[in-house]
Amino acid sequence: MITWRRGQELVKDRRAKLERPIGDFLAQARSGELLRIKGTGVFLHVRDDTAPLSLRESVDFTNVRYERVVITNTIRMNVPHVPDEQRVTIDDLGDDSDGVWLVRLRFGFADEQDIPAGLAIAAAQGLPVDPETARYYLSRISVHASDRPGMARWRKPVYVALSHNAADPTNYFHVPISRTVVVGAQVFF
Numbered sequence: 201m202i203t204w205r206r207g208q209e210l211v212k213d214r215r216a217k218l219e220r221p222i223g224d225f226l227a228q229a230r231s232g233e234l235l236r237i238k239g240t241g242v243f244l245h246v247r248d249d250t251a252p253l254s255l256r257e258s259v260d261f262t263n264v265r266y267e268r269v270v271i272t273n274t275i276r277m278n279v280p281h282v283p284d285e286q287r288v289t290i291d292d293l294g295d296d297s298d299g300v301w302l303v304r305l306r307f308g309f310a311d312e313q314d315i316p317a318g319l320a321i322a323a324a325q326g327l328p329v330d331p332e333t334a335r336y337y338l339s340r341i342s343v344h345a346s347d348r349p350g351m352a353r354w355r356k357p358v359y360v361a362l363s364h365n366a367a368d369p370t371n372y373f374h375v376p377i378s379r380t381v382v383v384g385a386q387v388f389f
Contacts, residue, residue, distance in 0.1 A: 203351075207359030210350050210389040211343055216250055218385055222271075222293070222302075225251035225259070230298050234265045240334040241266035244315065244373060248273050248302055253339035254383035269300045270329055272315055274373075280310040288322045301327060314374040336375040338382045346388040356389070 228234060245252035252271060259265055289304040305318035316331035323329050343363045345356035370377050 203355045203358050204362055206351050206355070207343075207363070207389065210348075211341065211363075211387050212246075214387045214389050215253065215341060215385075216247070218256075218387070219247075219250035219253050220256055222249055222251050225255065226293060226295070226298070226300060228259070229265060229269070229300055230295065234259060234263060236267045236299070237264055239266050240268040240270060240329050241337060242270045242272060242315070242319065242329070242331075242334045242375075243337045244272050244274075244369070244375075245339070246273070248304070252337070253341075253385055254337040254381070257383045257385070258337065258381075266335070267299050268328060270319070270327070270334070271300070271302045272319070273302060273304045274313055274315070274318075275304055275306045277306050277308050279308045281308040282306045282311060284321050287318060288325060290322055290325060290327050303327065312374065313372060316374060316376070334379070336380040338369050338373075338375070338380060340369070340382045340384045342384060342386045344386060344388045348389060350389065359389075 243252040243255045255269070255271070287306050291302040291304070293300055293302055303319065303322050305315065307313050315336070319327070319329050319331040319334070323331065343360050345360055351359070370380055
């Protein structure tokens with residue numbers, strides 16, 4: 201458990217350096233330099249202070265963004281179940297007209313982390329998203345041991361092996377595989 205937790209901390213820190221601050225993405229999105237295409241892109245993310253890696257890579261590679269960008273952040277609560285009326289918080293990130301929202305989805309430890317179901321609740325609360333037609337984007341990190349400090353050398357291969365056993369995020373978050381893009385990156389810790 202100590203190896204797993206320490207490895208998660210190191211990878212999280214390295215990943216944050218690969219992602220850009222959310223403010224940088226918002227400035228780019230509001231500048232008009234990106235071509236806006238029809239539809240909704242839902243980008244699953246673990247933080248709310250950086251832009252998802254999948255969003256950054258997608259925008260940098262294509263110079264295109266969806267007319268509606270929804271960044272979802274799941275929060276595991278220390279209760280068995282979170283009622284639907286308490287599940288969703290919608291944040292327009294300071295500008296209602298730029299088409300970018302952060303949606304925090306709260307789940308109890310016994311709840312299924314169903315992103316489309318959570319977005320359906322958000323849509324009922326006024327978020328302009330249709331979970332049945334949205335495109336979903338996941339960031340997939342490939343973890344590699346390096347000579348960087350922070351963890352004993354013998355623990356790094358153990359963490360890499362443990363990370364290979366992580367659950368498939370398309371199944372875990374119940375996103376439709378036919379409308380899901382997985383964007384990968386390598387993290388050396």
